[in-house]
Amino acid sequence: MELSARAQKLEPSVTLAAAAKANALKASGKDVLSLTVGEPDFTTPKNIQQAAIAAIENGKASYYTPSGGIKELKEAVVSHIESYYQLQYTPKNVIVTDGAKFALYLLFQAVLNQGDEVIIPVPYWVSYGEQVKLAEGVPVFVSCTQETDFKVSVAQLEQVKTAKTKLLILNSPSNPTGTIYSKEELRAIGEWAVANKILIVSDDIYGRLVYNGAEFTPMATISDEIRKQTMIINGVSKSYAMTGWRIGYAVGDETIIAAMNDIASQSTSNPTAVSQYAAVEALTGTQETVEQMRQAFEERLNSIYPKFAAIPGFKLEKPQGAFYLFPNIKATLDMCGYTDVTEWVTDLLEEAQVALVTGAGFGAPEHVRISYATDLKTLETAVERITAFIEKKSRN
Ligand code: PMP
Ligand code: GLU
Numbered sequence: 001m002e003l004s005a006r007a008q009k010l011e012p013s014v015t016l017a018a019a020a021k022a023n024a025l026k027a028s029g030k031d032v033l034s035l036t037v038g039e040p041d042f043t044t045p046k047n048i049q050q051a052a053i054a055a056i057e058n059g060k061a062s063y064y065t066p067s068g069g070i071k072e073l074k075e076a077v078v079s080h081i082e083s084y085y086q087l088q089y090t091p092k093n094v095i096v097t098d099g100a101k102f103a104l105y106l107l108f109q110a111v112l113n114q115g116d117e118v119i120i121p122v123p124y125w126v127s128y129g130e131q132v133k134l135a136e137g138v139p140v141f142v143s144c145t146q147e148t149d150f151k152v153s154v155a156q157l158e159q160v161k162t163a164k165t166k167l168l169i170l171n172s173p174s175n176p177t178g179t180i181y182s183k184e185e186l187r188a189i190g191e192w193a194v195a196n197k198i199l200i201v202s203d204d205i206y207g208r209l210v211y212n213g214a215e216f217t218p219m220a221t222i223s224d225e226i227r228k229q230t231m232i233i234n235g236v237s238k239s240y241a242m243t244g245w246r247i248g249y250a251v252g253d254e255t256i257i258a259a260m261n262d263i264a265s266q267s268t269s270n271p272t273a274v275s276q277y278a279a280v281e282a283l284t285g286t287q288e289t290v291e292q293m294r295q296a297f298e299e300r301l302n303s304i305y306p307k308f309a310a311i312p313g314f315k316l317e318k319p320q321g322a323f324y325l326f327p328n329i330k331a332t333l334d335m336c337g338y339t340d341v342t343e344w345v346t347d348l349l350e351e352a353q354v355a356l357v358t359g360a361g362f363g364a365p366e367h368v369r370i371s372y373a374t375d376l377k378t379l380e381t382a383v384e385r386i387t388a389f390i391e392k393k394s395r396n
């Protein structure tokens with residue numbers, strides 16, 4: 001049977017595909033170093049694991065929950081936002097979802113009509129454009145360059161704005177660049193969005209993973225007008241090493257949240273109950289482990305950044321947040337005799353057993369993405385292998 005046009009047009013996630021390929025090679029006995037998927041290598045902290053075990057043993061995890069999440073977790077999200085953003089919301093402003101990825105999906109389904117435009121600064125996280133298309137919206141990509149720290153400006157936004165522009169997606173700290181917008185930059189963009197009645201989707205998922213004194217300012221905290229026009233997207237995957245538990249959330253306008261809830265009720269029913277009880281403990285229990293993991297990422301960044309930056313042809317600024325390096329490798333490609341970054345990434349994997357993600361999936365075909373959410377030894381060995389691969393290719 002012929003697949004839907006929607007399914008035929010869809011690009012699968014390049015990050016998950018790269019990770020799957022690396023894992024398959026590992027399983028076949030190859031010594032592959034995978035710097036692909038963005039997930040902490042730490043196991044979920046013990047107190048969170050224990051909360052999940054308790055929810056299983058006392059029977060709470062056995063049943064369906066409300067579609068938008070259990071009351072305790074919505075309240076935990078409200079208190080969390082109050083502590084970290086100093087903003088007051090109520091549980092009616094919150095929906096708990098199957099990962100932040102599904103919060104974004106529900107949001108697009110809830111607000112986009114066919115042909116509505118969504119502004120997405122490039123480089124972007126791989127799922128934004130595809131999810132917008134699944135909701136029959138039109139992604140409008142705006143190129144941002146390494147020279148401006150990959151930040152979008154109001155002048156650029158003004159250029160692409162049309163009568164159909166409905167949303168703007170901002171992700172600070174950014175996946176894949178690690179860039180963080182300053183308060184002033186956010187204010188300018190936020191005021192522009194308010195003036196043009198454009199809803200801001202603020203993907204804050206890396207907000208607690210910032211390094212070397214960098215500060216994260218959530219868009220919603222800039223002013224009350226901006227807050228009213230911002231949907232916050234966040235989750236427990238990255239800060240609490242809980243990628244496998246699949247818990248994310250959205251916070252914002254009550255009517256939009258209610259529409260998202262209705263769509264969830266007809267699709268997933270509810271996020272997994274046991275994961276919700278675990279997430280309550282994540283948000284309300286000790287936050288010491290979050291800081292310990294943040295420090296570990298900071299140490300790795302500081303140790304490996306100069307090594308990756310010294311790889312022949314790699315052009316790379318030091319990121320301020322998240323856990324990725326995103327070098328421009330155009331000069332490397334030239335040295336190695338390649339014109340296509342994806343081919344270079346494929347050969348690197350086959351010939352040097354190092355798995356990276358092609359920048360093409362992030363809208364940046366001169367770049368590769370390197371996840372440093374892995375141990376130092378693996379990262380250092382990867383630098384050696386990549387350097388040797390480039391030397392070999394340059395000689396040919
Ligand atoms: N936004 C960004 C920018 C991400 O990198 C990720 C990582 N998967 C997500 C959202 C979704 O995270 P999750 O679904 O695991 O909560
Ligand atoms: N966000 C992570 C990444 O960019 C997880 C993979 C995904 O959800 O696409 O690697």
